[in-house]
Amino acid sequence: MIRVAILGSTGSIGESALKVMERHPDRFEVVALAANRSVRELEDQARRFRPLRVVVADEEAFEACRDNGTHWSGGREALVDAASMPEADVVLNALVGFAGLEPSIAALRAGKRLALANKESLVTGGDLLMEAMEDGEGELIPVDSEHSAILQCLGGEDPDQIQRLVITASGGPFRGWSRERLAAVGPEDALRHPTWDMGAKITIDSATLANKALEVIEAHVLYGIPYDRIDAVVHPQSVVHSFVEFVDGSVMAQLGFPTMELPILYALTYPDRLDDPDLRTFDPVRASPLTFEAVDTDAFPLFRIGVEAGRTGGTAPTVFNAANEVAVDAFLRGKVDFPGMAQVVEEALSRTEVRPVTELEVILEADRAARRSAIDSVARRTPAGN
Amino acid sequence: MIRVAILGSTGSIGESALKVMERHPDRFEVVALAANRSVRELEDQARRFRPLRVVVADEEAFEACRDNGTHWSGGREALVDAASMPEADVVLNALVGFAGLEPSIAALRAGKRLALANKESLVTGGDLLMEAMEDGEGELIPVDSEHSAILQCLGGEDPDQIQRLVITASGGPFRGWSRERLAAVGPEDALRHPTWDMGAKITIDSATLANKALEVIEAHVLYGIPYDRIDAVVHPQSVVHSFVEFVDGSVMAQLGFPTMELPILYALTYPDRLDDPDLRTFDPVRASPLTFEAVDTDAFPLFRIGVEAGRTGGTAPTVFNAANEVAVDAFLRGKVDFPGMAQVVEEALSRTEVRPVTELEVILEADRAARRSAIDSVARRTPAGN
Numbered sequence: 033m034i035r036v037a038i039l040g041s042t043g044s045i046g047e048s049a050l051k052v053m054e055r056h057p058d059r060f061e062v063v064a065l066a067a068n069r070s071v072r073e074l075e076d077q078a079r080r081f082r083p084l085r086v087v088v089a090d091e092e093a094f095e096a097c098r099d100n101g102t103h104w105s106g107g108r109e110a111l112v113d114a115a116s117m118p119e120a121d122v123v124l125n126a127l128v129g130f131a132g133l134e135p136s137i138a139a140l141r142a143g144k145r146l147a148l149a150n151k152e153s154l155v156t157g158g159d160l161l162m163e164a165m166e167d168g169e170g171e172l173i174p175v176d177s178e179h180s181a182i183l184q185c186l187g188g189e190d191p192d193q194i195q196r197l198v199i200t201a202s203g204g205p206f207r208g209w210s211r212e213r214l215a216a217v218g219p220e221d222a223l224r225h226p227t228w229d230m231g232a233k234i235t236i237d238s239a240t241l242a243n244k245a246l247e248v249i250e251a252h253v254l255y256g257i258p259y260d261r262i263d264a265v266v267h268p269q270s271v272v273h274s275f276v277e278f279v280d281g282s283v284m285a286q287l288g289f290p291t292m293e294l295p296i297l298y299a300l301t302y303p304d305r306l307d308d309p310d311l312r313t314f315d316p317v318r319a320s321p322l323t324f325e326a327v328d329t330d331a332f333p334l335f336r337i338g339v340e341a342g343r344t345g346g347t348a349p350t351v352f353n354a355a356n357e358v359a360v361d362a363f364l365r366g367k368v369d370f371p372g373m374a375q376v377v378e379e380a381l382s383r384t385e386v387r388p389v390t391e392l393e394v395i396l397e398a399d400r401a402a403r404r405s406a407i408d409s410v411a412r413r414t415p416a417g418n
Numbered sequence: 419m420i421r422v423a424i425l426g427s428t429g430s431i432g433e434s435a436l437k438v439m440e441r442h443p444d445r446f447e448v449v450a451l452a453a454n455r456s457v458r459e460l461e462d463q464a465r466r467f468r469p470l471r472v473v474v475a476d477e478e479a480f481e482a483c484r485d486n487g488t489h490w491s492g493g494r495e496a497l498v499d500a501a502s503m504p505e506a507d508v509v510l511n512a513l514v515g516f517a518g519l520e521p522s523i524a525a526l527r528a529g530k531r532l533a534l535a536n537k538e539s540l541v542t543g544g545d546l547l548m549e550a551m552e553d554g555e556g557e558l559i560p561v562d563s564e565h566s567a568i569l570q571c572l573g574g575e576d577p578d579q580i581q582r583l584v585i586t587a588s589g590g591p592f593r594g595w596s597r598e599r600l601a602a603v604g605p606e607d608a609l610r611h612p613t614w615d616m617g618a619k620i621t622i623d624s625a626t627l628a629n630k631a632l633e634v635i636e637a638h639v640l641y642g643i644p645y646d647r648i649d650a651v652v653h654p655q656s657v658v659h660s661f662v663e664f665v666d667g668s669v670m671a672q673l674g675f676p677t678m679e680l681p682i683l684y685a686l687t688y689p690d691r692l693d694d695p696d697l698r699t700f701d702p703v704r705a706s707p708l709t710f711e712a713v714d715t716d717a718f719p720l721f722r723i724g725v726e727a728g729r730t731g732g733t734a735p736t737v738f739n740a741a742n743e744v745a746v747d748a749f750l751r752g753k754v755d756f757p758g759m760a761q762v763v764e765e766a767l768s769r770t771e772v773r774p775v776t777e778l779e780v781i782l783e784a785d786r787a788a789r790r791s792a793i794d795s796v797a798r799r800t801p802a803g804n
Contacts, residue, residue, distance in 0.1 A: 138427070184668060187573020193691050195698055265702050272702075280687070280698030281680055282570060287661070287669040292669055301666070305579050311667030312581060316651050316658075321707035 034300055036147075037064035037085075037114050039135050040126035042073040044231045045175065048292045049124055049300075050077065056306060064114045066129070071091035075100065087114045089131065099104045111135050116142035120204055122300055125150045125176070129357055130350075130399055133157045134392070147299035149175035151246045156350040156395050158253035172254070173299040177256060178247050180295035181273035188303070190277070191255045196263065198275035199247050201327065203266040204239035211331045217370040219363060221290030236360045240373055241327065245338020249349050252342060259343050264335065266325040270312075289313050292396035333374040337381065346386045347398035355380030355398045358406035365412045376413070380405040420686055422533075423450035423471075423500050425521055426512035428459040431535045431561065432618045434678045435510055435686075436463065440690060450500045454513070455479035461486065463744040469631065473500045475517070494782065497521050502528035508686055510561070511536045514619055515743055516736075516785055519543045520778070524674035526556030533685035535561035537632045542736040542781050558640070559685040566681035567659035567672035574689070576665070577641045584661035585633050587713065589652040590625035597717045605749060606784050622746045626759055631724020635735050638728060645729050650721065652711040657700075675699050719760040723767065733784035734746060734773045740785045741766030744792035751799045762799070766791040 036053065040046045046067070053060040053257045066087035071094075078100075085103050087110045088094035094106025105113070108131070115123050115135035123133050123139035124147040132150030137157065141164040148154065153161060165172055174180055178199045186194070205224050206214055222239040223232060236264050237243035251262055265275075270290045277283045282332045288294055294311050329336040334356065341352035357363050358380075359373040368376060380402045387394055422439065426432045429503075432453070439446040452473035453460050453660050464472050464486075470666050471489050473496045474480035489501070501521035509525035510533040511518050519537030523543065525532045527550045534540065539547060544630070551558055560566055564585045572580070592600055608625040609618060623629035630650045651661075656676045663669045674680055674765025680697050713724040718789050720742070727738035744766075745759040754762060766788045773780055 058486040079496070086519060139683075184573075184670060186574070187570075187670075189573070189689075189691070198702060272671075275700075275702060277698065277700060278691050279693040279698075280683055280691040281694060281699065282684060282691070283673040283700045284570060284573075285671045285673055287671055288667060297666055298668060303575075305575070305664050305666040306669070307665040308667060312663065312665075313667065314661075314663060316584060316653070316661060316670045316710035317712055322709075324706040325701035326703055 033061050034059060034117055035061045035063045035121045037113060037117060037120040037123045037245055038062060038070075038126065038254045039066045039067070039123065039132070040150070041065040041077055042067040042070035043128060045126035045292055045296065046124075047295045049126065052083065052293045052297050052300075052308075055308065055310060059306060061302065065120045066114050068131070072095045073095075078155045084119055084316060085114050085117065085418045086154060087111050106287065108134070115139040116144070119221070120144060122147055124296070124299070126175070128231060129152060130156060130354060133395070136161055137164045140172065141168035143168045143170050144172060145171040147173050147175050147296070151176065151250060152353050154250040154253045155246050155353050156399065157389065157392070158249075159389050160213065160392060160395070162253070165254065173302050174250070174254060175292075175295050176247060176250070177273045177290070177292065177295045179250060179274075180298055182196045182251060182255065182276055182287045183302075183345055184298070185274065185276035185284035187284070190259070192253065194257055194261075194276055194279050195279045196261045196275075196277040197251050197257055198277065199244060199262065200267040200270070200272050200274055201241060201244045201252060201264050202238060202270045203268050203325070204241065206239055206331075207266060209331060210222060211371065214331060214370045219250060219366065222363070222370070233357070233360055234365060236363060237356070240370070241332040241335035242356050242377075244327070244337055245342070246353065247334050248339050250343035259339060264327050266327055266400045267323065269319065269322055271322055286336040287314060287319070289319070310346070337374060337378055341381060342384055346388045347384075347394060348381065348386045350395050351381050351384045351386075351402040352369040352377060354402035355406040358403050362410040367410050372413055376406050376409040419447050421443060421449045421505055421507045421704045422510055422686065423448045423452070423503060423506040423508070424448060424472045424510045425452045425497060425501060425518070426511065426514065426536070427451040427463055428453040428456035429512055429514060431512035431678055431682065432510075434446065435512065436467065437525050437602075438679045438683050438686075438694075439477050441694065441696060445692060446686065450503060450520045452500050454517070457483045459518040460475050461750065470505055471500055471503065472550060473497050494520070498524045501525040502530070506530060508533050510682070510685070511539065514617060516542060516740060519638070519781070522534070522547055523550045523778070526550040526558065527554035529554045531555050531557040531559060533559050533682070535640040537636060538739050539564065540636040540639045541632050542785065543778070544635075545775050546778060546781070548639070559688050560636070560640060561678075561681050561685045562633060562636070563659045563676070563678065563681045565636060565660075566664055568582045568641065569635060569659065569688070570672045570684070571662035571670035572641075573670070577643070579664050580641065580647075580662055581646045581665045582663040583637050583641070583643055584663065585630060585637060585648065586658050586660055587627060587650050588624060588651040588656045589654050589711070590627065591766055592625055592717075593654060595717060597757065600756045602719060605752065607620055608749070610758070618750060619743070619746055622749060623742070626756070627718040627721035628724055628742050628759075630713070631721050631728070631789060632739065634725050635728035645725060651776055652713055652752055653709065657705045657708055673705070674702060675705070720763060722763055723760060727767060730772055732774045734769070734772045736781050736784040737767050737770045737772075738763060740788035743791040744789050744796060749786065753796050760794040760798055762792050765795045
């Protein structure tokens with residue numbers, strides 16, 4: 033029996049995880065459920081899975097539901113507690129945004145397997161995570177379809193044997209669009225993702241390719257591959273989840289019709305695999321053709337900006353991530369246009385001093401500074417009357 | 419230093435192997451070269467690589483070159499000797515046809531790594547090979563691009579975790595042709611392979627898809643997967659070398675632009691990989707699009723007939739293989755037409771009794787009987803005046 037704490041259980045990844053686990057009640061037990069503020073959904077999930085703990089990260093939302101029983105707790109500290117609770121074997125961190133970092137560190141330090149879907153943990157606190165993993169003898173298994181693909185392509189071989197990683201990108205809803213045409217795009221257009229059904233933030237990141245920049249940074253941290261040997265390629269069908277080229281020229285790929293259930297299941301059962309007929313849907317004839325195009329970094333500058341932040345290192349990825357969160361939020365609220373998101377992020381990066389990441393506080397400070405800077409940028413850009 | 423005996427060194431696989439090994443003189447040493455009757459090429463190779471032994475399998479050809487020095491030997495027994503010589507770590511068996519079986523058994527029984535490119539060894543003598551491997555503590559690594567792909571996709575996981583193998587086929591030069599149109603095809607058309615540069619026999623097998631039937635049988639023997647969970651799919655670009663679907667629905671693929679050098683190198687160095695910049699040519703954008711189609715078993719009945727022989731088991735695959743060798747030879751000499759090859763093979767299978775393979779002699783007898791039957795069929799079909 034694998035005992036799982038799910039942080040971010042009411043989001044898209046959390047719900048997929050519960051769906052997979054519900055199909056294998058003899059193999060999985062939900063020991064904790066945590067969400068930011070979706071109290072109603074948490075109540076439903078708690079009734080279905082009867083976990084030992086339920087956490088509402090947002091204090092206000094928690095205050096509003098005081099009568100949910102003694103196994104409920106609230107606030108960010110309760111989240112960190114759940115991430116290190118003794119009854120959990122695996123902590124699935126599917127929190128959205130920067131808030132996922134502290135629970136990730138806590139889980140690794142407590143010696144858990146961290147099934148990590150929260151991109152920001154690795155992007156902002158990569159070094160701290162690796163340190164916590166070593167200290168606590170924890171284990172980090174990526175849940176992202178791309179990094180799960182890389183792990184599977186690696187198949188137990190030494191990462192030293194990797195020549196090059198090629199991360200695939202769907203290209204989002206605006207693949208092939210020019211920079212000019214993108215200026216007129218609204219949130220409702222950007223939220224219409226062609227292949228993956230995901231949350232709003234990640235769907236916008238997928239439309240701007242900021243998402244891929246974050247994944248390149250993650251891959252760098254996870255596998256220690258230099259940036260000049262990590263490429264991204266646009267693959268509209270989202271069937272090949274990534275490629276690994278080895279030093280002898282052999283290329284491995286992991287494929288499947290888009291579903292997050294598969295990388296979630298793999299992260300829970302790794303290195304074993306669980307028999308799951310529901311996930312065996314792949315058919316090469318139906319998948320045909322598979323196409324690949326170069327990333328258009330002119331139309332989607334956030335990709336280039338993000339990878340550059342990765343190369344810079346230190347707090348630069350934190351600044352990129354924080355400013356991007358602000359920019360996406362502003363875009364969703366109609367405060368900046370599509371190209372404006374990249375400009376907001378670029379300004380934040382140029383105005384924020386890069387420091388080496390020696391402790392969590394450095395990241396928190398860089399995150400705050402980047403958000404302030406990005407909020408300023410947004411305010412200056414907001415058209416009058418908006 | 420990996421010491422390699424190459425059986426079939428003057429053929430297409432043998433030459434590719436020597437090319438790879440020549441690029442890594444610090445890692446590989448050629449200890450034996452053997453060919454059927456290409457004495458001139460053998461002499462050239464012997465000068466370049468200075469092996470301990472040179473074998474001419476064909477007695478007549480060997481008689482004709484008596485003055486080649488004391489390290490030359492001739493005849494089938496010399497071939498078997500070379501396959502078990504103490505100075506070899508790896509025996510690369512790239513012999514063509516049924517003649518490859520005995521040296522394969524000898525190599526495994528002598529505890530060698532057998533890098534196996536000779537399809538017929540596994541197809542006709544699968545059980546004997548497995549037995550010899552166990553007895554001699556030898557090791558069998560496939561050199562075929564498809565089976566090398568499967569081995570790499572497996573990545574150290576237990577074959578029990580495999581749900582389905584999907585072997586790719588280029589489809590040959592007549593992909594999409596109807597049965598009727600194929601009736602007019604001549605040897606010169608069939609020898610024009612679109613993606614792979616190979617010997618004549620295997621090129622015709624690739625055009626009839628007999629090749630894929632042999633590979634399905636090989637995969638069954640190598641990985642113990644039942645026939646109803648091994649599929650073939652036509653993939654004209656020959657970039658994906660095979661797929662492995664696992665029980666959890668995850669699909670792995672191994673890719674590369676077509677070259678036999680890569681699976682040869684991998685079989686020599688497995689489970690390690692050797693840094694070889696010359697083989698790092700893959701580019702997903704240049705490879706795009708990758709397409710997949712169902713196999714047309716009506717137009718290419720040898721695929722269906724061969725897989726059926728595999729299912730039947732015992733000596734049936736031997737009969738299929740021997741009759742197919744006769745049929746291909748007859749086709750190349752203009753004695754039967756393209757559809758006639760399948761008819762010759764089908765007749766041989768229907769006229770030859772299937773027996774369990776208990777010893778080599780059973781296979782040899784089935785082989786002889788099938789050849790006799792097929793030669794009869796060819797004679798009856800040969801148009802007057804031909």
